[in-house]
Amino acid sequence: MTFKRRSLLLGLGALALSSLLPSCRSQTSPSLSIQMLENSIPVQLFKQFQRQLEQRIALDAVPLPQLVQLYDLLVAWKEAQTTEQRSGLPEWVPLVGRKPTTDQADLLTLGDFWLTTAIAQGLIAPFASTEVSGLQQLDAKFQTLVTRNAQGQPDPNGDIWAAPYRWGTLMIAYRPKEFGELGWQPTDWSDLWRPELQGRISLLDSPRATIGMVLKELGQSVNSDRLDDAVASQLTTLHQQTKFYSSNAYLQPLLLGDTWAAVGWSTDILRIADSDRRIAAVVPASGTILTADLWVRPAGAPTNDASLASQWIDFCWQPETVIQLALLGLSASPQLLRTNRDTLPETLRANALLLPSADILESSEFLLPLSPDTIEEYRRLWAKVRQMG
Structure with a gap:
């Protein structure tokens, strides 16, 4: 109820x-x-x-x-x-x-x-x-x-x-039917960079959450105070994979079939995955962002x-x-x-x-405050990548 x-x-x-x-x-x-x-x-x-x-x-x-x-x-x-x-x-x-x-x-x-x-x-x-x-x-x-x-x-x-x-956690929601046709199911962040998903992903319109996900994929802390070239490169490639950004409507394209995977919060995704068999979800094996x-x-x-x-x-x-x-x-x-x-x-x-699992939770982190200079660095990188079209 x-x-x-x-x-x-x-x-x-x-x-x-x-x-x-x-x-x-x-x-x-x-x-x-x-x-x-x-x-x-x-x-x-x-x-x-x-x-x-x-x-x-x-x-x-x-x-x-x-x-x-x-x-x-x-x-x-x-x-x-x-x-x-x-x-x-x-x-x-x-x-x-x-x-x-x-x-x-x-x-x-x-x-x-x-x-x-x-x-x-x-x-x-x-x-x-x-x-x-x-x-x-x-x-x-x-x-x-x-x-x-x-x-x-x-x-x-x-x-x-x-x-x-x-x-809750940052997780990947996806359409199992379409992934079944690809012959695999997503299990970790790295799967979002696979070429089969180009133009098939919805992401949060959030620098901290999305860059944090990239940091986690690279094995770094989601609260890193330095964004190196590898982060910029991975974020750029991920942007090329992405069809839609939104902080509150990122699941709609997934439900419509316009995207096959969406990154979002479990507090939003679990209710949909529980009631709609077209949608499944996974908490990435390498760890995630907690909320x-x-x-x-x-x-x-x-x-x-x-x-x-x-x-x-x-x-x-x-x-x-x-x-x-x-x-x-x-x-x-x-x-x-x-x-x-x-x-x-x-x-x-x-x-x-x-x-x-305990292993996933042990490798997961909350987003903690960053210095003003670091926040500005995140914003600059985010704006630069988003302007690439």
């Missing part, structure tokens, strides 16, 4: 379509307001969370279809706070030029791609270690991802800025019921929740990596797309 836009007043046995008003939050039941990525949490898990609590709560959970929309909410809330501070008047007083925004949430889904900027711009606030104590039980990759200094750079002595609740969806606390978020936010985060890491998230939502929790695979349901143990 997918989760469409709605608000859940759990425990009260009712559904409401409007968000809780700020003035009501302290006068009614304890409340938890969440802005989340659509389809990232099955609706059944909200009901399970309510059953675990010792008190009735008002839970307002609103999904949005794209991660960029959630980041934009953080920006809008920050701008509203700044306007209020400059005026010296409370937010409910109408001011010329003020843009209406959604009521600020206690928690919000943020893609790891935006974490550095969100921290550096003061859009989010850190968690106390006691609020996310379960983080210490996660794989070190995830701890490193969210422990950062005030500039958003990874720092083992920094604050904890986010709580990862699901992760994560994170719970973050918006700067200035109300703290009256902060313990509920902490309980929700902890709930997302509980063993039963982890299994349900995988079975119902086709999403892998970070906690799944610390679970004995022999204890998992057979459908999960056999799902190499949702839970790749």
